[in-house]
Amino acid sequence: MNILVCVKQTFDTEERIVIEDGIIQEEGVRFVVNPYDEYAIEEAIRLKEAHGGEVTVVSVGPERAEEALRTALAMGADEAILVDDPRARADEAAVATVLAAVARQKPYDLILAGNYAVDDGSGQVAIRLAELLGWPYVATVIRLMVADGRATAHRDAEGDIEVVAAPLPLVITAQQGLNEPRYPSLLGIRRAAKKPIARLRLSDLGLAATDVAPYTEVVATFAPPAKQPGRILSGTLDEQVAALVDALCRVERVVS
Amino acid sequence: MERAPWMRGGAFLIADTPAEAVFTPEDFTAEHRLIHEAARSFVEREVRPHLAALERQDWDLTVRLLRKAGQQGLLAAEVPEAYGGLGLDKVSAALISEALAQGGSFALSHGAHVGIGTLPIVFFGSEDQKTRYLPALAAGDKFAAYALTEPESGSDALSARTTARLAPDGRHYILNGSKQFITNAAFADVFIVYAKIDGERFSAFIVERDFPGVATGPEEHKMGIKASSTRPLILQDVPVPVENLLGEPGRGHVIAFNILNIGRHKLAVGCVGGMKEAIAEAVRYAQTRRQFGRAIAEFPLIQQKLADMAIRAFVTESMCYRTTGDIDRELSADGGPADGRDAARRIAEYALECSINKVYASEALGFVVDEAVQIHGGYGYIEDYPVERMYRDARINRIFEGTNEINRLLIPEMLLRRAMKGELPLLQAAKDVEREVFNPSPDEAQGVFAAERRLLTVGKRLFLYTGGLAVQRFGQALEGEQEILAALADLAIEVYAAESALLRAEKAAERGGGRAEHQADMVRVYVREAFDRIAARSRDALAAMEEGDALRTHLAVWRKWTRYEPVNGKRMKREIAGRILAAGGYFA
Ligand SMILES: Cc1cc2nc3c(=O)[nH]c(=O)nc-3n(C[C@H](O)[C@H](O)[C@H](O)COP(=O)(O)OP(=O)(O)OC[C@H]3O[C@@H](n4cnc5c(N)ncnc54)[C@H](O)[C@@H]3O)c2cc1C
Numbered sequence: 082m083n084i085l086v087c088v089k090q091t092f093d094t095e096e097r098i099v100i101e102d103g104i105i106q107e108e109g110v111r112f113v114v115n116p117y118d119e120y121a122i123e124e125a126i127r128l129k130e131a132h133g134g135e136v137t138v139v140s141v142g143p144e145r146a147e148e149a150l151r152t153a154l155a156m157g158a159d160e161a162i163l164v165d166d167p168r169a170r171a172d173e174a175a176v177a178t179v180l181a182a183v184a185r186q187k188p189y190d191l192i193l194a195g196n197y198a199v200d201d202g203s204g205q206v207a208i209r210l211a212e213l214l215g216w217p218y219v220a221t222v223i224r225l226m227v228a229d230g231r232a233t234a235h236r237d238a239e240g241d242i243e244v245v246a247a248p249l250p251l252v253i254t255a256q257q258g259l260n261e262p263r264y265p266s267l268l269g270i271r272r273a274a275k276k277p278i279a280r281l282r283l284s285d286l287g288l289a290a291t292d293v294a295p296y297t298e299v300v301a302t303f304a305p306p307a308k309q310p311g312r313i314l315s316g317t318l319d320e321q322v323a324a325l326v327d328a329l330c331r332v333e334r335v336v337s
Numbered sequence: 338m339e340r341a342p343w344m345r346g347g348a349f350l351i352a353d354t355p356a357e358a359v360f361t362p363e364d365f366t367a368e369h370r371l372i373h374e375a376a377r378s379f380v381e382r383e384v385r386p387h388l389a390a391l392e393r394q395d396w397d398l399t400v401r402l403l404r405k406a407g408q409q410g411l412l413a414a415e416v417p418e419a420y421g422g423l424g425l426d427k428v429s430a431a432l433i434s435e436a437l438a439q440g441g442s443f444a445l446s447h448g449a450h451v452g453i454g455t456l457p458i459v460f461f462g463s464e465d466q467k468t469r470y471l472p473a474l475a476a477g478d479k480f481a482a483y484a485l486t487e488p489e490s491g492s493d494a495l496s497a498r499t500t501a502r503l504a505p506d507g508r509h510y511i512l513n514g515s516k517q518f519i520t521n522a523a524f525a526d527v528f529i530v531y532a533k534i535d536g537e538r539f540s541a542f543i544v545e546r547d548f549p550g551v552a553t554g555p556e557e558h559k560m561g562i563k564a565s566s567t568r569p570l571i572l573q574d575v576p577v578p579v580e581n582l583l584g585e586p587g588r589g590h591v592i593a594f595n596i597l598n599i600g601r602h603k604l605a606v607g608c609v610g611g612m613k614e615a616i617a618e619a620v621r622y623a624q625t626r627r628q629f630g631r632a633i634a635e636f637p638l639i640q641q642k643l644a645d646m647a648i649r650a651f652v653t654e655s656m657c658y659r660t661t662g663d664i665d666r667e668l669s670a671d672g673g674p675a676d677g678r679d680a681a682r683r684i685a686e687y688a689l690e691c692s693i694n695k696v697y698a699s700e701a702l703g704f705v706v707d708e709a710v711q712i713h714g715g716y717g718y719i720e721d722y723p724v725e726r727m728y729r730d731a732r733i734n735r736i737f738e739g740t741n742e743i744n745r746l747l748i749p750e751m752l753l754r755r756a757m758k759g760e761l762p763l764l765q766a767a768k769d770v771e772r773e774v775f776n777p778s779p780d781e782a783q784g785v786f787a788a789e790r791r792l793l794t795v796g797k798r799l800f801l802y803t804g805g806l807a808v809q810r811f812g813q814a815l816e817g818e819q820e821i822l823a824a825l826a827d828l829a830i831e832v833y834a835a836e837s838a839l840l841r842a843e844k845a846a847e848r849g850g851g852r853a854e855h856q857a858d859m860v861r862v863y864v865r866e867a868f869d870r871i872a873a874r875s876r877d878a879l880a881a882m883e884e885g886d887a888l889r890t891h892l893a894v895w896r897k898w899t900r901y902e903p904v905n906g907k908r909m910k911r912e913i914a915g916r917i918l919a920a921g922g923y924f925a
Contacts, residue, residue: 097919108850109924148367155371264378267410267423270371 082134082227084125085184086158087194087207090142090149091115094199103302114149117195120255123262124225125193126157132227134190135159139183141169141176147278154273155265161278169283171295173201177209178293182286184214191232192252196221211252219245221256344663346687347752349833350797351766356843360662362654362925363845363852365428372414372429376436379409384440391443391564392726394556396523399446399564400480407477411437412451416459421472427668431606431661438610442730445565449520450474452603453596454481457529457541460677461584461592466543467677470527482525484516484544484570485593491517492743495539495590499532499572509576510534512542512550516570518737522553523566530572531589538587542577550575561729594688595681600738601691602664605657605698608734612650612702615709615727617922619643622713622722624918633712640914641907642708647917648859649701651925656697656837660690689751692744693830699734699741706731746819748826749804767805770798774894785846785857786839788902789864793836795898796868799875800828802894810882824878828871835867855916856925858909865904872899 092098093111100106114122125136138153139162140146150161162183169179184192192211197204211218223242224235227249236243237256265273283293312328314321329336343352365373383405384391390398406412414430416422430451437444455474458466458481473479490496499514512532519528528544528551544551554569584592620643623634633639667683674680709724710717717724735741756763784790807821815822842860845853872895879891917923 095921097921106851109852148370151367151371152374155375264382264409265371265375266408267372267375267413267425270368270375270410271423271425273371274368 082128082132082190083187084128084134084136085187085189085192086118086121086125086136086138086153087180087192087210088118088122088138088140088146088149088153089115089195089198089200090140090146091198091200098304100302100304105302112145112148114152115195115198115200117197117199117255117257118149119195119262120257120259121193121195121253122153122156122158123260124253124255125191126263127260128191128225128227129157129159137162137187137189139164139180141179143167150278151270151273152265154276154278155269156263157269159276161276162281163278164281164283164286166282168290168293171293172297173203173205174209174296175293177206177213179283179286179288180206180210181213182288183281184210186286190249190251191227192216192250194252194254196254196256207252207254214250214252216250216252217247218252218254219247220254222253223256223258225253225259344666345761346663347689347755347761347763349836350752350800350829351761351763354836354840356840356847359659359837359840359844360428360665361841361844362658363841363848364662365432369428369432372425373432373436375409376411376433377439379406379411380436380440384437384443388441388443388564391441394523394563394566396566399443399566400524402443403446403450403480404477406447407475411447412455412477413475415451415456416471416475420459420467420475422475426665427661428658428665431603431657434603434606435610438607439614441726442562442564444607444610445520445562448603448607449482449565450480450525453483453600454521454525454527454529456599457483457583457592457596458543460595460681461541462543462677463580465580466583470543474527479526480521480524481527481529482519482521482570483596484519484528484530486517486519487515488517488569492740494531494593497531497533497539499530500536501532501534501540501542501577503534503579504576508579510542510579510582512544512572512575512577514572515554516572518557518567519553519570521566522568522570523556528570529583530570531593532572534586539589539593540586541583541589541592543581543583544572544575544577548575548577560732561726562733595685597739598681598685598688598691601695601744602657602660602687604734604738605653605691605694606661608698608702608731609650609654609657611727611731612646612653612705613923615702615706615724616643616646616650616917618722618724618727619646619709619712620918620922622716622724626714626716634918637907637911639712640918641910642712643917644862644910644913646705646708647913647923647925648863649705650923651856651859652834652838652863653694653698653701654925655841656690656694656834659837659840660687660694663687663690689748689755689829690833692739692747692751693833695738696741696744696748696826697830697834699731702731702734742823745823745826748829749815749822752804752829753808763801763804764808767801767808770801771805773798774802784843786843786860789835789839789860792864792868792901793832793839796828796832796835796871798898799871799895800825800832802891803828803875803878806879806882806891821878821881824874824881827874831867831871831874835864838863852925855913858913859925861904862906862909862913865901865906868899868901 090112093113096110129136136158137160138150138158140150141164144165154161164179170176194207219234221237222234223237226233230249232251233246314324343354413422414425414433418424437447458470474481485494487497501510501512504511526546530542530544534540550573552571557567623639624632626633664684664687667686706728710728713722713724716722755761804825811818838860842856845856
């Protein structure tokens with residue numbers, strides 16, 4: 082079984098976000114494999130260990146994303162592809178278009194991705210990818226079984242568990258709880274260091290700039306205002322109600 | 338290899354290393370980072386959840402975790418690939434030690450095994466010994482310990498009383514004696530044991546736990562590092578096959594000294610990990626503890642402590658990785674070492690730096706854990722808070738791998754030996770400095786750190802000036818002047834520490850960015866504080882060697898050199914602390 086895993090390198094979730102002139106500062110930041118993608122990588126490696134085949138990891142991202150791919154290789158992935166053309170990541174639609182082109186390069190049985198990336202949190206890429214490929218899609222999977230060309234997935238449906246069966250090829254996104262990702266061994270890291278990472282440009286994928294023209298544009302990036310301490314209203318019940326209505330209408334402006 | 342003058346061990350006292358040539362943590366490769374991450378993950382997931390049980394000395398658990406470390410490759414870094422190891426560079430090995438240091442004193446179980454336990458065989462083992470022992474040690478199927486110390490023979494290690502006598506069959510040595518304070522003794526399978534053949538020739542042996550007559554005594558009740566096993570090793574008529582003699586008979590001291598170099602280096606790196614952990618705990622606590630209506634982290638005195646702690650960690654980290662980079666450069670020169678001995682010999686080029694780092698790092702850690710407890714107030718004295726353990730655990734670092742007194746005595750001794758052998762033109766440099774006496778104070782150097790560079794130049798001069806006078810004054814009798822020797826050691830230590838930090842900040846400044854600014858602030862404050870210590874130490878040494886007019890002449894020179902403009906350290910430390918608090922812990 083050949084599996085493609087989509088991987089994004091994100092800020093460590095412990096990092097503080099510093100924004101200067103509308104740009105998120107990356108200097109000195111610790112980058113990690115997007116935690117949800119780690120579940121996807123782990124699941125792919127387990128499926129390979131059970132059924133044979135190959136695991137390919139792909140990232141559409143900047144040069145530094147190589148480190149995330151190396152981590153995946155060190156965990157046990159077989160091949161890695163980095164599409165580091167900046168046009169390829171103009172927005173979610175562009176990324177999905179590029180990933181679809183990568184997915185068409187080889188006959189994959191399964192594509193695994195994270196439920197969402199912890200940085201942008203858009204959760205769009207995998208579903209767009211499934212749509213572009215015309216494959217079925219199961220999101221937020223916490224348990225996955227594959228046999229005889231079919232997958233049975235348990236998905237976290239807002240607290241309920243939904244059991245979904247679907248034919249391969251298929252796109253799956255991983256939710257927390259799917260597995261406990263391994264951390265690489267030093268031997269794995271050494272082996273990974275010797276594996277090549279394929280670097281692809283748009284043209285290598287038969288794509289033109291117009292194919293990845295973004296639909297959306299980020300017009301501003303800013304940090305949420307610092308959280309103010311809570312306010313305890315005092316006085317009689319009527320006074321408190323009046324103060325609350327006033328605050329909701331005029332201070333917080335959540336009611337008009 | 339053609340060595341530039343500054344590349345030699347000890348040359349930092351007489352030559353200036355170019356900033357771009359020094360290895361810094363900013364130079365870690367992607368693979369280094371992955372290895373560090375793998376070691377950190379191991380500690381986070383496998384060790385830290387069990388810290389309490391490990392402290393209660395559950396040795397089965399220790400062994401299980403060591404096995405797991407073996408499966409992850411964390412015992413194989415320094416074993417050559419030919420013997421089942423990974424043959425990684427020393428930067429990788431250092432990053433593993435640094436990460437492990439955050440796993441309480443399990444780090445000692447790991448460190449004693451991969452370091453002083455395994456490396457004697459890596460460096461000095463015969464082909465047969467390496468094939469018999471290294472694959473199992475690298476995989477974690479067997480564990481190693483190192484037995485040098487004896488009840489009557491501590492610092493004076495070569496006075497060991499344990500004996501080895503060739504048995505009449507000519508195929509065994511019979512070992513008798515007892516060893517004291519042996520780390521990993523509870524579960525080690527293999528001991529590197531030093532004994533004197535016929536009571537004379539100091540030699541090393543590989544002794545297996547299963548050999549008849551090998552026993553361990555009861556576990557010591559220690560002040561700290563309780564998760565690490567420490568027991569006597571008792572040898573009673575133990576037959577050790579002659580094939581298990583390590584190196585040549587009568588050459589055990591070569592092995593012992595070389596292993597001490599590595600041990601000191603690793604100890605220093607471990608202290609860096611310990612400091613970072615203590616700083617993280619202190620920051621976390623300072624941000625949550627409220628007094629007088631606000632978080633104590635908002636009080637300038639707490640911030641000053643955090644800044645001082647971060648600066649020490651930064652300086653230690655800079656020295657340790659500078660030395661590690663030097664060792665790696667030496668190890669990879671000319672196609673790499675011909676064999677294990679050659680590797681040990683190359684590492685010994687930086688024996689001086691290893692001693693310097695050991696002393697500096699153990700005392701810096703002592704300072705940092707002390708302030709971490711202080712920031713916790715009364716809670717720092719209570720076992721529920723990790724800093725209580727860290728404070729106790731830190732203390733041993735000033736004692737083992739050569740007490741800090743012994744290392745301080747060794748530093749000038751090693752320098753003098755290198756000078757006498759013609760490996761380091763120290764005496765010439767001391768003469769040159771004497772001539773400088775009549776010249777004006779050294780000029781401001783160029784560049785961003787002009788003032789700091791000048792202070793460092795003066796620091797080196799003061800070392801040479803004081804050292805030169807000591808040699809003239811005492812000659813052979815200098816050996817008995819321990820206070821002067823220790824003062825000279827302190828000057829060398831301070832210079833190496835300050836210079837390593839400065840070079841790192843200079844290299845970072847070339848690259849620019851916010852980190853570079855942070856490093857620059859730390860260096861500007863630190864170099865001045867270190868310089869004050871250098872100045873005071875050399876003045877007191879001069880006063881201990883001369884008197885009357887002669888002393889007044891020396892002090893006139895001293896005054897001319899030591900004048901400098903102070904900076905507003907208060908403001909800079911507030912900024913440094915601000916960044917540490919924002920980052921939630923140490924960063925550089
Ligand atoms: C927890 C622990 C683990 C250890 N693990 C190991 C191990 O795995 N293997 C091993 O072989 N050893 C081990 N040791 C032993 C350790 O290396 C020694 O304790 C250390 O070398 C000091 O020796 P000592 O205790 O006999 O002190 P001493 O040598 O008696 O020193 C006592 C004091 O005198 C000072 N002193 C000694 N000589 C001089 C001098 N010439 N001039 C000035 N001052 C001097 C010392 O600095 C010290 O302050 C361990 C010790 C401990 C406590």
